[in-house]
Amino acid sequence: MKEEILRFHSVTLKVKNEKVLNDVSFCVTSGEVIGLLFRNDRGEKELKSLIRFNSQISNGRIYFENNLVNNYYKSDLSANRVAVIQEEVSLIPGLSIADNVFVMRRGFRKFHIKESVLENQLERALEEIGIQLDIHKPVERLTVLERCITELIKAWLGGNRLVILDYLSNFMSPRLLWKFNQIVRHMADKGMAFLYVCHHHEEGFRYTDRLILFSDGMIKKKFDKDDMTEENIRPFIQYFKANKGMAKREEDILFEAKGISCEGREEISFRIQAGKTTTILDMDNQLMGDLIGILSGEIIPDRGRLILEGNDITESTVSDRLREGIILMPEDPIRNFLFPCHSYMENLTFLLDRKLGTSILPRKYMRSIRDEYGRLAGDSIDAKDITRLSEEQLYMLAYLRVRLYHPKLLVLVQPVMNETMYGRQNILRLIEMMQGEHITILILTTAVSDNLKVSDQLLIARKGKIVAEYSEREFSSFTDG
Amino acid sequence: METTQKTSAVKRFVSQRGMGQVITVTVGLIIMCIVFGIINPMFFTYRNIANLLRQIAPTLLIGVGQSFVLITGNIDLSIGSVVGMSCMISATLMTKGINPWLAVVITLVCCLIMGFANGVLVSKCKLPPFIATLGTMTIGRGIAQIVNGNYNTDSIGEAAQGFRDFFYGGKTLGIYNAFWIAIIVWFVLNYLLSRTRTGRHIYATGSNINAAKLSGVNVDKTIIIVYIVAAFCSCIAGLITCASTGTGTMDAGTSYELYAVAASVIGGVSTLGGTGILLGTVVGAAIWGVLQNGLQFAGAPVAIRNIVIGIIVVVSVLMDVVVRSGKVKVRKHS
Numbered sequence: 001m002k003e004e005i006l007r008f009h010s011v012t013l014k015v016k017n018e019k020v021l022n023d024v025s026f027c028v029t030s031g032e033v034i035g036l037l038f039r040n041d042r043g044e045k046e047l048k049s050l051i052r053f054n055s056q057i058s059n060g061r062i063y064f065e066n067n068l069v070n071n072y073y074k075s076d077l078s079a080n081r082v083a084v085i086q087e088e089v090s091l092i093p094g095l096s097i098a099d100n101v102f103v104m105r106r107g108f109r110k111f112h113i114k115e116s117v118l119e120n121q122l123e124r125a126l127e128e129i130g131i132q133l134d135i136h137k138p139v140e141r142l143t144v145l146e147r148c149i150t151e152l153i154k155a156w157l158g159g160n161r162l163v164i165l166d167y168l169s170n171f172m173s174p175r176l177l178w179k180f181n182q183i184v185r186h187m188a189d190k191g192m193a194f195l196y197v198c199h200h201h202e203e204g205f206r207y208t209d210r211l212i213l214f215s216d217g218m219i220k221k222k223f224d225k226d227d228m229t230e231e232n233i234r235p236f237i238q239y240f241k242a243n244k245g246m247a248k249r250e251e252d253i254l255f256e257a258k259g260i261s262c263e264g265r266e267e268i269s270f271r272i273q274a275g276k277t278t279t280i281l282d283m284d285n286q287l288m289g290d291l292i293g294i295l296s297g298e299i300i301p302d303r304g305r306l307i308l309e310g311n312d313i314t315e316s317t318v319s320d321r322l323r324e325g326i327i328l329m330p331e332d333p334i335r336n337f338l339f340p341c342h343s344y345m346e347n348l349t350f351l352l353d354r355k356l357g358t359s360i361l362p363r364k365y366m367r368s369i370r371d372e373y374g375r376l377a378g379d380s381i382d383a384k385d386i387t388r389l390s391e392e393q394l395y396m397l398a399y400l401r402v403r404l405y406h407p408k409l410l411v412l413v414q415p416v417m418n419e420t421m422y423g424r425q426n427i428l429r430l431i432e433m434m435q436g437e438h439i440t441i442l443i444l445t446t447a448v449s450d451n452l453k454v455s456d457q458l459l460i461a462r463k464g465k466i467v468a469e470y471s472e473r474e475f476s477s478f479t480d481g
Numbered sequence: 482m483e484t485t486q487k488t489s490a491v492k493r494f495v496s497q498r499g500m501g502q503v504i505t506v507t508v509g510l511i512i513m514c515i516v517f518g519i520i521n522p523m524f525f526t527y528r529n530i531a532n533l534l535r536q537i538a539p540t541l542l543i544g545v546g547q548s549f550v551l552i553t554g555n556i557d558l559s560i561g562s563v564v565g566m567s568c569m570i571s572a573t574l575m576t577k578g579i580n581p582w583l584a585v586v587i588t589l590v591c592c593l594i595m596g597f598a599n600g601v602l603v604s605k606c607k608l609p610p611f612i613a614t615l616g617t618m619t620i621g622r623g624i625a626q627i628v629n630g631n632y633n634t635d636s637i638g639e640a641a642q643g644f645r646d647f648f649y650g651g652k653t654l655g656i657y658n659a660f661w662i663a664i665i666v667w668f669v670l671n672y673l674l675s676r677t678r679t680g681r682h683i684y685a686t687g688s689n690i691n692a693a694k695l696s697g698v699n700v701d702k703t704i705i706i707v708y709i710v711a712a713f714c715s716c717i718a719g720l721i722t723c724a725s726t727g728t729g730t731m732d733a734g735t736s737y738e739l740y741a742v743a744a745s746v747i748g749g750v751s752t753l754g755g756t757g758i759l760l761g762t763v764v765g766a767a768i769w770g771v772l773q774n775g776l777q778f779a780g781a782p783v784a785i786r787n788i789v790i791g792i793i794v795v796v797s798v799l800m801d802v803v804v805r806s807g808k809v810k811v812r813k814h815s
Contacts, residue, residue: 318694318695318696336695339692342681351697354697360676
């Protein structure tokens with residue numbers, strides 16, 4: 001019989017008189033993997049916090065392992081036995097795996113620690129669970145998968161029955177995600193329960209038993225396994241339809257990488273057609289770092305050629321790449337591409353002096369840009385302090401800067417990573433705007449997510465090299481598991 | 482129509498980035514001047530104001546140099562030593578009979594090399610700016626001491642009277658040249674910072690270094706440039722010091738790096754990088770000078786003067802940190 005681990009009963013939470021969680025009810029039993037999908041981030045942080053810590057709520061009751069631990073008139077701020085596996089590593093480098101699993105946990109009281117005893121205990125536990133792990137490997141050298149497995153074992157041996165898996169696809173490639181989910185399922189069979197927080201319903205549908213869709217701090221819909229279909233979720237999400245017909249399609253090759261290689265790694269070769277959007281999906285995260293470095297101009301490849309419009313690219317600094325017409329927009333462009341101390345117009349025109357070849361931009365240019373881009377940016381174009389703008393306005397600013405520069409090739413790194421459903425749709429619209437300007441786009445990603453909606457071509461990279469190529473009509477035959 | 486244009490020009494001026502703090506400290510400066518004027522009416526005499534402006538000149542110069550460095554998110558602790566180097570090298574050369582203007586050129590080259598070394602250590606060698614410039618601070622002071630065999634120099638002599646008049650004693654339009662020199666340097670560097678690509682690169686480096694790199698800014702070059710600017714300003718301040726005393730003194734410029742930081746942060750230049758305007762540094766240097774001068778007129782002991790100035794510096798930095806830490810949050814989708 002399944003045991004109840006966690007139950008939220010009509011939980012409402014007000015922060016500054018605003019309801020961030022509104023009448024939330026759900027139950028998690030042992031052996032289950034429950035998906036949590038947030039349309040926007042309202043209430044997300046608070047919900048995760050309430051699952052872990054019994055802080056004050058405005059209404060309702062919370063039960064943990066069948067005990068009432070929190071209700072609207074009494075919250076003791078105690079912690080529930082809930083572990084979290086997330087991008088941030090919770091293991092301590094410099095200590096052994098055994099130390100991390102046994103010593104670094106609440107309730108460990110021994111003064112004298114005998115390493116061999118702990119290692120024997122850990123080996124026995126691993127054998128019992130049925131998981132293989134090299135326990136002598138230093139923590140700082142663990143792979144992402146090994147690190148997550150260690151954290152999972154630590155949670156299990158620490159007596160945590162519930163584990164929050166927080167946006168695993170942020171730091172795991174599709175292949176790793178699939179492997180780790182096999183282990184999660186194995187642990188669920190042993191009686192653990194999991195809350196699987198994901199960015200995308202496709203990921204949730206694949207890996208969870210039930211999926212709860214939140215919007216504005218309320219539960220919009222609960223999907224059982226049988227309900228998990230595109231038709232059922234369609235009314236709750238904004239579907240993005242890329243208007244690919246807008247862009248002029250040219251069949252010429254704009255950019256080509258021919259046998260490029262760094263530090264003796266595999267040679268990479270691919271071609272990008274002019275006016276098209278190509279996505280490179282790095283299944284095991286072995287190609288991305290080199291490609292970003294090479295395309296941004298920060299790394300010089302040991303071998304191979306980079307060809308843009310039939311001409312070899314010989315120069316190799318970021319400044320040279322920009323002059324050649326290649327812009328790389330990093331992951332999280334709000335933090336990594338914009339200047340918080342600059343005004344909106346200064347951010348917008350930042351690259352323009354390079355394009356115009358002048359150090360001082362004439363006022364008439366600035367006026368004309370303000371008039372033209374004011375129509376797209378709205379009132380925010382006059383903002384002196386961009387830190388007061390919303391994320392949506394800041395993303396618009398980042399893409400408008402690119403639009404103004406009008407590069408030949410725009411490289412986007414994980415453009416929709418870490419975004420809510422609403423945020424993803426917004427970014428896809430901006431990418432479409434770039435396509436409408438006939439800008440050739442290369443998307444580098446470790447998770448397909450929504451990228452295919454704006455792509456014309458998909459290249460699959462595995463073990464550091466391109467292993468498969470799909471055209472738009474073949475996308476449906478692609479599976480990333 | 483004309484009124485509308487004037488209004489929009491004023492609005493544009495007031496809404497400049499960092500102008501808020503400049504206006505605030507300017508109001509503070511005016512109040513201070515009124516208070517000191519009431520305490521001692523001698524404060525507002527022509528003679529005192531002319532002297533005050535001359536006294537402010539070196540602080541303004543080193544403040545401008547430090548502001549450049551601070552805006553990139555770095556710091557230059559060698560400013561005072563470069564002032565000492567400049568004073569000693571120029572004075573030593575002049576006492577050895579070298580033409581004063583040739584001595585100025587040689588001094589300038591030596592100081593710029595020091596600035597270049599600072600820039601390379603911070604940008605290329607990736608040393609923390611505090612440590613790198615702490616090292617060059619000691620080296621600079623050592624050079625100032627060794628250049629004349631560990632002695633202060635004799636008087637630079639009659640032959641250098643033109644040099645002394647040009648940098649210190651002479652007047653133009655009734656105001657001492659030292660102040661005009663500082664103002665001209667300020668105008669040129671303010672133009673560089675606020676109107677040119679180099680200026681935008683300096684702000685970008687301090688604002689978001691990763692974004693700057695991805696936007697093609699040569700961050701290393703930018704950092705080297707700001708340290709060279711700081712060394713240039715310190716060199717001019719050193720020449721003014723040499724011209725004022727007529728001798729080279731080994732401890733010239735001691736603690737000037739701290740005065741420079743004070744002038745910058747009082748005027749609204751952030752120690753965290755990315756913000757601040759040179760107009761603020763002018764007001765910061767003026768507050769510094771007026772406090773020194775006014776408290777002296779009011780008969781306050783040196784210890785009290787130091788305590789008051791120290792408190793103002795701490796409060797200015799604290800305000801900057803509080804304002805900046807409240808700004809980093811970005812609103813999420815509604």
